[in-house]
Amino acid sequence: MNVPVAKITPRNVVVSEISSFHIGGETVELSDQPRFVMRVAGEGMSREVDLNGSYVTGQLYANCVTLAEPRHEAPVMFWHGGAMTGVTWETTPDGRPGWQWLFLQAGYNVIVTDAVERGRASWSPYPQIYDTGPVFRTKEEAWSMYRVGARASYDDRIPYAGQRFPVAGFDALASQLVPRWTTHDEMTLAAYQAALEKVGPVHLVAHSQGGWFALNMVKRVPHLVRSVVVIEPAGAPRLTPEDVARIGDIPHMFMWGDFIDDVPSWKKYRTATDQYRQVLSDAGKQTTEMDLPRMGIRGNSHVPMMDDNSAEIAAMVVDWMAEAAKAST
Amino acid sequence: MNVPVAKITPRNVVVSEISSFHIGGETVELSDQPRFVMRVAGEGMSREVDLNGSYVTGQLYANCVTLAEPRHEAPVMFWHGGAMTGVTWETTPDGRPGWQWLFLQAGYNVIVTDAVERGRASWSPYPQIYDTGPVFRTKEEAWSMYRVGARASYDDRIPYAGQRFPVAGFDALASQLVPRWTTHDEMTLAAYQAALEKVGPVHLVAHSQGGWFALNMVKRVPHLVRSVVVIEPAGAPRLTPEDVARIGDIPHMFMWGDFIDDVPSWKKYRTATDQYRQVLSDAGKQTTEMDLPRMGIRGNSHVPMMDDNSAEIAAMVVDWMAEAAKAST
16 A cells, blocks of 8 residues: 655744643632641651642643744644643654644644643642542553553563554653543533633644543534544544534544554444444545554554654644645635 | 843744653552552442552653754753642743743743652652652642732732732632642652753752752752752752852852741741851852842742743843853853
8 A cells, every 4th residue: 555655844943932821620619627647758757737728620731832923724732641641742752753843843833731630730639629539550551551562561561563652762651641530521521621712723633532532522612623633532422413413524533553453442442433433424524534554554552643653643644634624614 | 229120032932842851760569459449420330440560650841942043051940839830930820921931032942840749740649659648739828828918818819019929810820739749859859860960051940849959959960050040949958068069159049029028937948048048158159149129129929930020030030140151151
């Protein structure tokens, strides 16, 4: 098969501002919380902790790089996946330019978010404000869930044959992992919606759990989404006929890496996403699937924005986005 | 008193790369942790949680903006204070350019860090990896500790007379607050040292708790610090004669805002910092103090990089840094 060779030209970028904001969430007040004494490690000392007072909870963080002369009307907005932050879109674990930088070079204003309770978005006391505690992703789970290799091969760090994830950078990837809650979908969607209302319409590029959020958001605020690229979404909503009508002609692109049949949960997520895509197709809507192995591009992991061909894949997205913008104008 | 009017010229900035890295920390392994079932809120469902496995712990996050043509040899590296992240140095809570952007406009490569267990640096399970739980900063505490106003005036949001913090942005500041641990000084210093060894020598600009870390780090790795600006440091180490000899002629600047006498803990931190400065003076070393009220600049809070004169104060730091670089060459 003839694989298109796309390329983003390396260049300096003229920036008119780097900025950021938090948005979404609400203020909650704790009262009648008992003060307690907490041990201070190492010193044999202790400290009184008083949680009573007010907190902002449910906010997200967005970082914006604005070009002096953007070459495209709408910005690109990046949403990361579970156990991750906006760092997903920055430098790859082996030190190559990340998608944030590549899309700036391609002439887009770029907005990178940290989802609610992740990274710079901050998180709230539990069980006082959040109902439950967080879950954590181990290196072992990242190894198998991100499809670097089989779980059993983790100790020896033997990746799948043909693996494109830079295995020497696996610990750098593990350094990026953050705790997450599994119970905050509505709160997170509300904050994403607030962010879209501030900066949209955007070209939305979303990874993994962020892809699930993106496909849930597209049908809520279709007027704020110029196009949507979901990279290995962790599932997709079931669309009603009303959803399909609301989504209209928003261009969709679905991207999948390799080795999916090796990991049952990814097969399941893919099936759900394929159903979403099928509903759109049945309604006569065009969508794009970039199934990389079927296109002859073997060896991509769950994190293609970090793989050794990340720049080429970014260029493929950039090319698709330009076509999508034309088609939706 | 004649207050110097410094200014950073607004301009576009030509960037050759935006990048980031995590550094420091180590891998720890949890085993023999009992699996437990956690309630999933709202659905009446539950989920098994298994913490066993490997984690990176103790790392920090650094974000780097590199200019095509920096006008200064060493980059500026920003360290934030307690309960905060690198967002401190980004857009002010009322939407004006932050110090990250202003120092880029002044021709410096800029590195912004999130300290260990804050923001994008991530944090680890407790009590399994960290000994203790975190502490949280309420809005009420931020109001008084950041010296926006007296604690009793929080409910009515009445700031100190002449307050320069943009009070309308107080909730935006509160959105930035993150949990922190009080027991991780050595772990944090180790990660900062690793970061300095990667990117130093730097001009170090550090706020509040970050200032305490900075003054502790200067004496450890003086060859990696070109100059140090501490903005309202939360105390300072006691210097031994050996420390003083190691510090050598590294230019120091100490900056203080207004209303310090209204908050006992700030009086205490200032006394400790004054002692550090006195030890250097007694050894015949020149240091700079910018006590803003004594310079005729009234009304600054604990977060002058967010106050209504933040751009002028940034320019004063830039001017001082240029002189410091000359003096130390």
